[in-house]
Amino acid sequence: MEKLFEILRPDFLLHHALYGSVVVGFVCPLVGVYFILRRLVFWGVALPQVSAAGISFAFMLQGFGWTAFAGNEADERHLAILGALLFTGLAILLLAALDRRGKGASEGRIGALYAAAGAASILFVAWNAAGETEMMSLLKGELVSLSEEDLHAMLNVFGVVTASAFLFQREFLLVSYDRDMAVTLGRNVLLWDVALYSLVGVTISLGVMTVGPLVIFGFLVLPPMAALPWARGITSLSLLASAIGGLSAFAGFFVSYSHDLPLGPVIVVVASAALLVSGLLHELAGRRR
Amino acid sequence: MGTGEPLIRFKHAAIGYGRKVVLSGVDLAVERDAFVGVLGPNGSGKTTLMRTLLGLIPCLKGQLVLSGAGGRPPRLGYVPQKERLDPIFPLSAYDVASMGAYRRFDLMRRLRREDDRPLVERALAACGASALAARAYGDLSGGQKQRVLIARALASEPQLLVLDEPLAGIDVSTQKALIELLRKLKVERGLTVLMVSHRIHVERGLFTHVLLCDEGEATIGPTEEMLSGGRLRALFENEP
Incomplete structure (x- = not known):
């Protein structure tokens, strides 16, 4: 309990890291529910890896002396976010365009993208030994220290993502559930797809910068899956998944801090435990009915 | 003709x-x-x-x-084949029927979702599906699903x-x-x-x-x- 009170104190040394991971835990499942409902779970694996490749690429450029934005640590971080956004955005555009053509195996493309992005992440780092430590800790899910300014910027962006996810929930639901119906109702399916994918891209890019690709994949998939059996409608699914994500992040941080374990894997294990408990409870509830 | x-x-x-x-x-x-x-x-x-x-x-x-x-x-009302809609979505019959009312959607209506309720309830009633409203759409029989989809089309006032x-x-x-x-x-x-x-x-x-x-x-x-x-x-x- 002492450790719990310690991390809750405002002057806790890692309070930015705690707030950052909990906010990512709350927000990621809000876009993750659409991965589950659209049966695009593999996107959730590949895109964080692509995002990590973008960050790795930005570090490599800095290693080669390309410092268009990068002058101090904060600027390096901004360049890395830019790399993540660029790579994730291009990957989403590519996957969405190929899916719209409807040809070939979608899973195969995503698998190839994941493999290429994973390899690129490592190679980009190999070409820039200076960024290796930071990048490797990011890939393992070690929380990169967040400055006050970065935390506020993240809160602002994730605030917009959260507001958009709820404000445009009907459109996102309609184009995900029945695209043909959306067209007959005069909705621009392409526009709403782009809007949804933009939220996904921003969330993944910022999230990967904060907690790494492993944790982001976990947050995109595990809380929505744990919430799904209990949800009655898209709003309850979103709220429940978000709550499970946020609480998993907090519990994971607490366990990680109190037992000196790496944060990322602990958060994923906690979220996995939530999925397991949810499944068991649902099974029990089904037997009683 | x-x-x-x-x-x-x-x-x-x-x-x-x-x-x-x-x-x-x-x-x-x-x-x-x-x-x-x-x-x-x-x-x-x-x-x-x-x-x-x-x-x-x-x-x-x-x-x-x-x-x-x-x-x-x-105005078009569309009733797709019932198998086309993925049962993974955790939607009630009312949720599905209410999609028909999305045509009337604007910024203010976005904040007052209850305004659509009478329209959706009338559409469900016209299809004999009022009693199904609270049930999970995925749990309905084929005929019941079809009634709900027809109600959804009617809610778009086609x-x-x-x-x-x-x-x-x-x-x-x-x-x-x-x-x-x-x-x-x-x-x-x-x-x-x-x-x-x-x-x-x-x-x-x-x-x-x-x-x-x-x-x-x-x-x-x-x-x-x-x-x-x-x-x-x-x-x-x-x-x-």
Whole structure:
């Protein structure tokens, strides 16, 4: 309990890291529910890896002396976010365009993208030994220290993502559930797809910068899956998944801090435990009915 | 097909996907208040014609003119095949039916979702589906799902109702109940209806006209006239 009170104190040394991971835990499942409902779970694996490749690429450029934005640590971080956004955005555009053509195996493309992005992440780092430590800790899910300014910027962006996810929930639901119906109702399916994918891209890019690709994949998939059996409608699914994500992040941080374990894997294990408990409870509830 | 401006007119149209023409030389009109059965063998282009009509794919050649009230395109109500909707979505029957009301959506309505409730409840009641509203859509039987999907289409306040094989995979007694429902809704709401079907035996009394897709062509005429033609009879004479 002492450790719990310690991390809750405002002057806790890692309070930015705690707030950052909990906010990512709350927000990621809000876009993750659409991965589950659209049966695009593999996107959730590949895109964080692509995002990590973008960050790795930005570090490599800095290693080669390309410092268009990068002058101090904060600027390096901004360049890395830019790399993540660029790579994730291009990957989403590519996957969405190929899916719209409807040809070939979608899973195969995503698998190839994941493999290429994973390899690129490592190679980009190999070409820039200076960024290796930071990048490797990011890939393992070690929380990169967040400055006050970065935390506020993240809160602002994730605030917009959260507001958009709820404000445009009907459109996102309609184009995900029945695209043909959306067209007959005069909705621009392409526009709403782009809007949804933009939220996904921003969330993944910022999230990967904060907690790494492993944790982001976990947050995109595990809380929505744990919430799904209990949800009655898209709003309850979103709220429940978000709550499970946020609480998993907090519990994971607490366990990680109190037992000196790496944060990322602990958060994923906690979220996995939530999925397991949810499944068991649902099974029990089904037997009683 | 009667007098007045037709609601739907295909003018020398070729329809299909990409470069593949499925139906060519489509030159036909559908009058207001008609109940049209869109018939034809598998792969004959029924669904392609319907998707073109709904605006999901463009005409490859020629023109499709839709003339609703005031010359504007008519409001469309669409009932897809029930299997097309993924059961993973945790939606109640009410949630599904309420999607029809999304047409009325604007910024203020976004904040006052309850405004749509009377419209959705009336649509569910008109389809005998009020008691299903709170149930999970995925748990409903085939006939119940079809009622909810028809209610969803009605909630969009359509002038033209398009149904894609609504009686497929449903037992005979439920089929008859749905046919009665469609007959009633058409009369009460003055709808023009296009219904894609594989069969004609059960629905025969419902259709005022038959649109036959066969061998790359589409023709339309009054039901009895079309049925007296050898081709349509040959297609459906072995129907159970």
